[in-house]
């Protein structure tokens with residue numbers, strides 16, 4: 204039935220048509236596969252009538268399908284399991300339609316495993332693929348491997364190598380998944396390759412590259428060993444040295460930690476938030492740097508499921524982003540423009556600090572994201588001090604005489620400082636992006652500067668650790684705009700975050716936070 208096939212398989216000429224069914228997806232690299240979104244809310248009725256397969260572990264089935272969707276651009280790796288335990292109906296619908304059978308609903312433990320396995324498998328993709336291809340019968344077996352089979356193998360490798368799960372149980376479970384979701388032969392292949400891996404593990408002889416040879420060869424080896432694109436390794440080795448680059452990659456591969464900001468705009472104090480977290484038994488500690496913030500290593504799903512975010516009691520916000528707001532230093536009565544505001548993390552925090560007096564004008568080119576900001580502002584009860592403006596800041600500042608006390612430009616950037624949270628970003632970023640981003644950042648800085656009143660302040664920030672997007676943009680800006688000068692940020696953030704040139708820099712391997720940068724510039728009177 205057509206509606207069963209939400210995973211539509213468009214065959215290329217070379218692919219054997221007779222080998223395809225909703226239950227047996229035999230796809231090779233040349234096959235284009237797309238996954239259509241299920242209708243929001245209601246499940247496709249076919250999903251409900253499918254038989255539940257109790258032999259397949261649900262976390263593996265869900266992980267395999269989520270990984271396929273992420274790889275094909277149908278989902279994001281940092282999707283939170285917002286719907287929580289026992290639901291996730293849309294996702295279970297995808298699983299049913301993709302694999303041809305249903306699994307039982309996910310329990311809390313399964314949900315945690317899906318999050319770990321999906322995030323980890325994406326982070327370690329280059330490393331895992333190197334090992335899988337090394338243990339395949341020949342190079343073609345790997346390059347022509349069908350997408351679902353590859354995901355099942357990646358999951359198995361990740362579970363054995365990185366999660367330290369009992370190897371023979373992992374082999375059995377993943378073989379069963381491949382047999383049921385694909386065909387008997389696929390299960391045999393998973394069996395053969397995973398068993399080879401187990402043997403190598405037992406003999407401590409994983410076929411991994413050695414760190415030797417010239418710079419290029421070493422960069423390739425490091426890229427495989429720490430699972431990053433080669434261009435990033437080369438860039439960081441050049442800017443930071445090899446040792447620091449390795450530490451950065453290790454940070455990017457570690458489980459992300461999260462911070463919550465108590466929503467003082469709604470009268471919620473950090474003490475109130477701490478009480479809620481204690482009741483939920485979520486381990487936490489107060490931020491060393493920011494009064495309203497609390498750090499957590501685990502337990503975000505519990506916070507979500509308990510409705511703390513939906514009720515607007517707190518927001519998920521990294522302290523590195525909170526410190527950018529400290530650099531802006533909003534004061535009651537001020538008018539502030541947030542030039543690239545959506546989805547609103549910094550706008551909302553700045554608004555809460557105004558205590559009802561002043562205004563944040565939140566501008567963004569993306570209407571959908573701006574709508575989220577508007578709704579969250581209402582929920583957080585800070586909408587009285589926020590106006591939203593849907594515009595390209597470049598045309599807005601050209602056609603507007605608005606002049607404000609402070610202007611924040613939280614510019615679109617490579618996001619190289621947030622790779623531990625954004626598991627898939629490293630594979631989506633290309634070296635060519637950097638040049639385009641730099642040009643855009645220059646244009647946005649020029650536009651933002653027009654909105655600063657004489658004697659006012661312009662803050663430029665990114666979530667990048669790359670000097671070309673940070674210090675170099677400021678140096679270039681100051682050459683174009685002699686009426687601006689650096690206002691050193693020592694008064695606004697702890698000394699540990701102040702660079703020698705008076706900028707704010709949060710360094711993941713030093714501060715154990717996301718990477719972020721900010722410069723505070725004053726306009727002459």
Ligand SMILES: C[S@@+](CC[C@H](N)C(=O)[O-])C[C@H]1O[C@@H](n2cnc3c(N)ncnc32)[C@H](O)[C@@H]1O
Nearest residue numbers: 543544545546547548549567568569595596613
């Ligand atoms: C790094 S995000 C901003 C994050 C936001 N400041 C926060 O704290 O949640 C960059 C934003 O810039 C917006 N943007 C990109 N180009 C723009 C432009 N020309 N004018 C206005 N907004 C733009 C994007 O839509 C995106 O929402």
